[in-house]
Amino acid sequence: MLTIYGVYRSRASRTLWLANELGLSFEHVPVIQHYRLADPTAADAPLNTRSPRFLAVNPNGHVPSIDDDGVVLHESLAINLYLAKKHGGPLAPANLAEDGQMTMWSLWAATEVETHALNVLYHRLGNPQGAKDPALADAAVAALRQPFAVLDAALARHGHPVGGRFTVADINLAEVVRYAQAAPELFEAAPRVKAWLAACQARPAFRKMWEARDREPA
């Protein structure tokens, strides 16, 4: 049995989307970020990233985590690579070269894009008024121009980052690039990235994840 820990409004969305793509049945345990609660230690607090019961699963205190018949994994992008490879099919690497490319793009998303993209999200959209720093958002947009050009060029070659088809690499990349959507100027300058992300987000498995996310309290 596969258990996925983490609310939809977290990086667990990546794994929940992938699980939908693969048609997996799973138990969803909606662990919420502790900082979204007034008192995460209160007796009646919902299961959160500081709950002892969750820390026993992931001592890092972050979501997502999975327990796949005793295989306990953390790190959203690594979880997705593992599940794709375990279940095979078109989402998974067809050979070692594709495996390397999928790992490369996933690490690229985490190291070259994610921090800047989150700064765009928080400082243009997510943070409350007064905690938004427009200069920080603009600096993040500037830092993302080069990675967006790199991804745009890769998509120009094959339509997808790996193998000329939709794979787990698309999911891992799309879920990180999504955070920068509050900067339309980045997407106007990288039209293939814009079209590719729209196609990723039009997939029924993404829509199913997003609708469940919308049903969760903000």
Ligand SMILES: N[C@@H](CCC(=O)N[C@@H](CS)C(=O)NCC(=O)O)C(=O)O
């Ligand atoms: N690199 C990790 C980051 C995990 C992470 O920071 N998750 C956030 C939610 S999106 C979290 O659990 N925050 C709650 C906390 O730090 O208590 C991954 O990709 O899984």
